[in-house]
Amino acid sequence: xxxxxxxxxxxxxxxxxxxxxxxxxxxxxxxxxFLVGAIYINGKNDTAGYTFAHHNGIxxxxxxxxMDVSKQLKIVDNVPEDDAxxxxxxxxxxxxxxxxxxxxxFGYINAMEAAAEKYPxxxxxxxxxYLSNDKNFNNYFGRIYQARYLAGIAAxxxxxxxxxxxxxxxxxxxxEYAETCSGINAFxxxxxxxxxxxxxxxxxxxxxxxxxxxxQFAEQLITQYGCGVIAQHCxxxxxxxxxxxxxxxxxxxxxxxxxxxxxxHLTAPIWNWDVYYKLAIETAKNDPDNFMTKVGIxxxxxxxxxxxxxxxxxxxxxxTKEIIDAVKAMMVSGEWDVFTNVKLSIxxxxxxxxxxxxxxxxxxGEVISADNTYYVYADGALKAVDGGAAAQDGVIKGSMNWxxxxxEEK
Amino acid sequence: xxxxxxxxxxRVVKRQGIKTWQICLLYLGAVILxxxxxxxxxxxxxxxxxxxYEMMFTLNTVGNKMAYIQYETYIQELxxxxxxxxxxxxxxxxxxxxxxxxxxxxxxxxxxxxxxxxIPTSANVFLTIFLMVVAGSLVGGLIGLSxxxxxxxxxxxxxxxxxxxxxxxxxxxxxxxxxxxDWNIFLxxxxxxxxxxxxxxxxxxxxxxxGKFSLELSFILVIxxxxxxxxxxxxxxxxxxxxxxxxxxxxxxxxxxxxxxVICRTMFMSAxxxxxxxxxxxxxxxxxxxxxxxxxxxxxIVVAWLAKLNPIGIVIVSxxxxxxxxxxxxxxxxxxxxxxxxxxxxQGIILFVVLAADFFIRFKIVFRKKNTEKQxxxxxx
Numbered sequence: 127x128x129x130x131x132x133x134x135x136x137x138x139x140x141x142x143x144x145x146x147x148x149x150x151x152x153x154x155x156x157x158x159x160f161l162v163g164a165i166y167i168n169g170k171n172d173t174a175g176y177t178f179a180h181h182n183g184i185x186x187x188x189x190x191x192x193m194d195v196s197k198q199l200k201i202v203d204n205v206p207e208d209d210a211x212x213x214x215x216x217x218x219x220x221x222x223x224x225x226x227x228x229x230x231x232f233g234y235i236n237a238m239e240a241a242a243e244k245y246p247x248x249x250x251x252x253x254x255x256y257l258s259n260d261k262n263f264n265n266y267f268g269r270i271y272q273a274r275y276l277a278g279i280a281a282x283x284x285x286x287x288x289x290x291x292x293x294x295x296x297x298x299x300x301x302e303y304a305e306t307c308s309g310i311n312a313f314x315x316x317x318x319x320x321x322x323x324x325x326x327x328x329x330x331x332x333x334x335x336x337x338x339x340x341x342q343f344a345e346q347l348i349t350q351y352g353c354g355v356i357a358q359h360c361x362x363x364x365x366x367x368x369x370x371x372x373x374x375x376x377x378x379x380x381x382x383x384x385x386x387x388x389x390x391h392l393t394a395p396i397w398n399w400d401v402y403y404k405l406a407i408e409t410a411k412n413d414p415d416n417f418m419t420k421v422g423i424x425x426x427x428x429x430x431x432x433x434x435x436x437x438x439x440x441x442x443x444x445x446t447k448e449i450i451d452a453v454k455a456m457m458v459s460g461e462w463d464v465f466t467n468v469k470l471s472i473x474x475x476x477x478x479x480x481x482x483x484x485x486x487x488x489x490x491g492e493v494i495s496a497d498n499t500y501y502v503y504a505d506g507a508l509k510a511v512d513g514g515a516a517a518q519d520g521v522i523k524g525s526m527n528w529x530x531x532x533x534e535e536k
Numbered sequence: 537x538x539x540x541x542x543x544x545x546x547r548v549v550k551r552q553g554i555k556t557w558q559i560c561l562l563y564l565g566a567v568i569l570x571x572x573x574x575x576x577x578x579x580x581x582x583x584x585x586x587x588x589y590e591m592m593f594t595l596n597t598v599g600n601k602m603a604y605i606q607y608e609t610y611i612q613e614l615x616x617x618x619x620x621x622x623x624x625x626x627x628x629x630x631x632x633x634x635x636x637x638x639x640x641x642x643x644x645x646x647x648x649x650x651x652x653x654x655i656p657t658s659a660n661v662f663l664t665i666f667l668m669v670v671a672g673s674l675v676g677g678l679i680g681l682s683x684x685x686x687x688x689x690x691x692x693x694x695x696x697x698x699x700x701x702x703x704x705x706x707x708x709x710x711x712x713x714x715x716x717x718d719w720n721i722f723l724x725x726x727x728x729x730x731x732x733x734x735x736x737x738x739x740x741x742x743x744x745x746x747g748k749f750s751l752e753l754s755f756i757l758v759i760x761x762x763x764x765x766x767x768x769x770x771x772x773x774x775x776x777x778x779x780x781x782x783x784x785x786x787x788x789x790x791x792x793x794x795x796x797x798v799i800c801r802t803m804f805m806s807a808x809x810x811x812x813x814x815x816x817x818x819x820x821x822x823x824x825x826x827x828x829x830x831x832x833x834x835x836x837i838v839v840a841w842l843a844k845l846n847p848i849g850i851v852i853v854s855x856x857x858x859x860x861x862x863x864x865x866x867x868x869x870x871x872x873x874x875x876x877x878x879x880x881x882x883q884g885i886i887l888f889v890v891l892a893a894d895f896f897i898r899f900k901i902v903f904r905k906k907n908t909e910k911q912x913x914x915x916x917x
Contacts, residue, residue, distance in 0.1 A: 202876065221597075
């Protein structure tokens, strides 16, 4: 007994000694006034993926605003989409004195809605959501479809050069989610602008991330359907790596995937989250009362620099850059956009012509009419969506459930 | 030589006559040792262990104007763990290995939520919560009863049986959470993506405001439950039967107890309490999720054993473990290099070291007698 006790005590003393000598009297200087709170779905020390992209955006924005990230940013990470745990995370951040709380995952929606009412003095900002109020609760997302259209042009140009009209697309989901659906459509429209005969073959994972399936589907698209370019809407670079291994080409997503598949990658639609975070944090700090008028429901695109494509690689065909720059300029200036009653037709020499007319889905239904009315399927039939531009954005973000002609789901 | 070959170098021998203060000291030493190991890891992460532990143990409530929020969260987390641990201890006392707490919790939560969404919103708060608890405990209890019945009829293995129901229950929960359909009353109707809906106001936990702080009704219920379970186990015939069946089924039979009935009844109660905890959890956090159990089915096992299946011990252990869990979230949010996984790591280290201390309380290690030890040392040199 005594031996065991003395052993335990000796170890305790050893460790407490190590602790005492290890830490000197640093930290705790002046208390910073403005605190930013963030709730992440994965770890704050991640080095790739969705949480990493957001964390990077928040820290970059705070640095640009001259804030001390280590003191002024409070994070609760690895929070699953569970109302109880999200509420706990919000309560923790609120009781530490955070003045803006950022939630990056869709499933945080219930808890953030309730918290916005409970804490009227704190601003709540929710990525990918659809709820808001008029004082302290907004949502934000981006026109990533614009970037996907540009990536589609690069893929279409490549398919012409390869003489292969089959293009593959590994998607998390299909028409179930407007986010994936509008992405697939925009990419297909970009491809068809330059190669009208191209077909986009979609295989869906039914999960936002599944690395082994992502690779398997890409391989299947290449070997079974003869695809020469592989695009993707999923987390990892596996589809690009598979494309490289099989000697074909691809467009990544989320971050520049050139480093993972240097011989295959063309370009990737990417997010610049810091653009939004800078606006949101700055407004919350300096003018919180007008947050909803100054920031509001945020849906930035190429114009704001919120979405973009990664630099074109040497795998791209010659002349791709000029075409993409021209189309990008049209979207930045607001002269033209993807989901409209006007399509672009790009000739081999790079001349861009506008073609008026309705947009058809792959079942022959008119989904955007000649007078620019949007339609979505409801109970098996196409129904018109009225309510102007905001409602049309609502379709792209929330209710689009059709594929444009030329898209085939496998 | 012959002696040393017979007697192993190290033997484990049951310890006798250890005093209470020695036990307390050993446990305390174990916790301090674990915190010491954690401190070394924190230093590697460039965080100040004293600051970290201070925030963890106080939930950063000292001098905090909004401390009441942390206390509310603490009680919200404590209640399901406490009920589940108590319920598990009933079955464990009988040596019936109910490791299906997770599954019973999930299905109880689903049943409670079903009541919450189906009952008219004009119904009284107390009536609604009461019916939710009844539904949760019935569903949980029937599952427990079925495993017990299979055990006594066909001698099935209850460990495997309850374990597998955990996974079935989890996937039933996911099915409801991911299937968008008109019949699915659990989801938000306005969301394009499937997302569990919040329960109506009349199903939300009743709270008693004490200043800014609001005390959950379920906390009062759980305190009553502790008293009831304590009394039941120590002072009733049924409680005595549980203890006898746990010690020896044959003795119980010989004494004329209806062993099968005792097993079925106790397992029904154990699972019903866990189902009720699931229903109360829904009422307290307002929505379902596939992580709603917060692993209480697993943590509860540890709590019940650390507390030696004693109801008062369970209160103390679950209160301490909940401080660890809530405190870690608060502390890690304030350290940019320490993510929430560190909390899990620290909990693991503490439990591991405390269980090791538990081993040394019950057993002692005896080395081979001195003269033979010397011989073997000389032989090695």
